[in-house]
Amino acid sequence: MADEYSLAEVLERFYQNQLALEAALMELTLWAEQQNASTVSQNIRGALETIGENAGHIKQGLARLKTENHK
Numbered sequence: 001m002a003d004e005y006s007l008a009e010v011l012e013r014f015y016q017n018q019l020a021l022e023a024a025l026m027e028l029t030l031w032a033e034q035q036n037a038s039t040v041s042q043n044i045r046g047a048l049e050t051i052g053e054n055a056g057h058i059k060q061g062l063a064r065l066k067t068e069n070h071k
Helices: 007-034 038-069
Strands: none
Touching: 007 038
16 A cells, blocks of 8 residues: 555646646636637637646656656
């Protein structure tokens, strides 16, 4: 059970949460665009861009951490 709460596992769950939030924000963006709320949708898209950029770094870091833990 201790392995269930390893740093890699906790970070993996943070990453999964980030992906879920990204999906929810995309739904909100589409809705805002349908409501002609262009400023809101632009702000959300800016947040989505940040999430997307960080997701790659997080995923690479997780892979490295998991590799190091299995050595």
